[in-house]
Amino acid sequence: MTTLQNDLFLRACRREKTERTPVWIMRQAGRYLPQYRAIREKADFITMYKTPELAAEVTIQPVDIIGVDAAILFSDILVIPDAMGMHLEMHEGKGPIFPHPIRTKADSDALTKIDPWKDLKYVLDAVALTKKELNNRVPLIGFSGSPWTLLTYMVEGKGSKNFAIIKKLIYTNPALAHEVLEKLSAAVADYLPAKIETGVDAVQIFDTWGGILSPHDYEEFSLPYITKIISTVKRTIEPIIFFAKGVHYDLTKLAASGADVLGLDWTCDISTARTVLEGKTALQGNMDPTILYAPKKRIKEEVIRILSSYGRGSGHIFNLGHGILPDMDPENAKAMINFVKEESPRFK
């Protein structure tokens, strides 16, 4: 069934042997690329991801320009709460804003149950168009925020430093938090399979705000919902990547979610992670995104250090430990990709 010209990424997700380590970059379809900024000048962020032609175009840019081994659909994790009726706004320089954040039971009651085939049709249209235009060159990754990460945005309403509002909610009204988390889990568990059915070859669940929780709270408010979603999505063969930023307390518990791949941020050691996990999952990561500010010689040293730290064998997808920064030189991103391609075969 797979007719992909380059399926290294998918094989690595499944811990199958590959001739070299595949590589892609979180936020690779983004502002660091002048070709992205050229489109962004003509359309705002929301218009870009709601217009399949524009979404497909920027999704494919990094495949052509920097040579990544997988494309990731240009979209936003907040499409789900937006579709549930929360009306997402993007304010230049301030990030996403929900003008009416979730604070009460009435706010939760007002959320609508979504049908991704109807309410998020523009995402699925973007998937279909991107797949067509990619023409089987590399796999396409779809993604979703975790219920906890979505809830955090929905309750805070905008960027936060201390996350005081969401924390107050879980400690004073945990029942309301769980009610919304259930709704979000149901939505994500419908959304990801719809993306897979439309054509994405793998999915990544981003738990961007998992790291603000204590281990005890993580096991109450985030991990069980992700585990539930994965158990639903896993009825298909497409690999699932689970990236919990800043969640370091126990990788074996994250692996027990059923994910095929764990994404690692740059503040942990990939060698230790591999040892601890004993082959339970593949690993994706985990170069410090700011290393791309360094001269190419230093970038090369770091690529080799991470490849060597992971060590020989299968199951590694090279990536940054977080999204690429908007002021990064695309030449350095491309250099990193090429170093992975050149240096990784000797670790296989």
Added chain:
Amino acid sequence: MTTLQNDLFLRACRREKTERTPVWIMRQAGRYLPQYRAIREKADFITMYKTPELAAEVTIQPVDIIGVDAAILFSDILVIPDAMGMHLEMHEGKGPIFPHPIRTKADSDALTKIDPWKDLKYVLDAVALTKKELNNRVPLIGFSGSPWTLLTYMVEGKGSKNFAIIKKLIYTNPALAHEVLEKLSAAVADYLPAKIETGVDAVQIFDTWGGILSPHDYEEFSLPYITKIISTVKRTIEPIIFFAKGVHYDLTKLAASGADVLGLDWTCDISTARTVLEGKTALQGNMDPTILYAPKKRIKEEVIRILSSYGRGSGHIFNLGHGILPDMDPENAKAMINFVKEESPRFK
């Protein structure tokens, strides 16, 4: 020599038997207390810590008001770069600012070598006055930023989201970074013993920005400097607490710094930490600071959960995993302190 009425904190730092778990709170002398805000209305932040009478007064407030087992001198980690000639400014709502951040060799050359007995005399005067006014009721903790954390502030010049400037510096001009880190280490290694000689009973090193580094970079740019400082300071008997926020990759490496106590943030499990460390250090922490938003019943549950997670025996100092938030109800802080006092004896 110790004539302290309450030396629970010091005995716990040394892993000696205590009848209950001692407790204090990071940022306990702070804005959440109306008595602090009353003084803050009359003097700005810098005037407060530069005036021994005011510093002593707010340092002692939480001992009287919420009943902590240790006082921590009201001061700021940035007094050192300020004394080295960087001229710290505090902008309301924006935090600390260095108008001329370190960017070049010339900026480093302009830093002056400090003599804490002269250049930071106001801190030592505050220590002496506080000790006198505390009248041996509880121990007094002094503190410093780690060289890495100080460098981060000195290079960024103000608050940062991505820490792009400091990261660019370490990757493009590591020699300059190490040069300034050496100067800062020398300054801290003079400063902490001066504080001890003047009367503080323990010191805490805050590595607030350690968590932005990869494990590999942490071992190059932060840990060796802290280890060096500790080896100098340790010629005295006063315990040293090392709190590296967001540094989770290897607690045994942090313990090898020679610190008597490791401070833990709330995103790790104190039970696991104790097991991993095999008694090499005492542990301080690690309740999620936002739990204090919860009703008292929930705070009590969490206190018991952490006491029980640490388990029976000595070597635990209860604290939050990060500073108390400014909008917290002091009654809840006090309730937490009392729950620790009431519930901890059965874990001894």
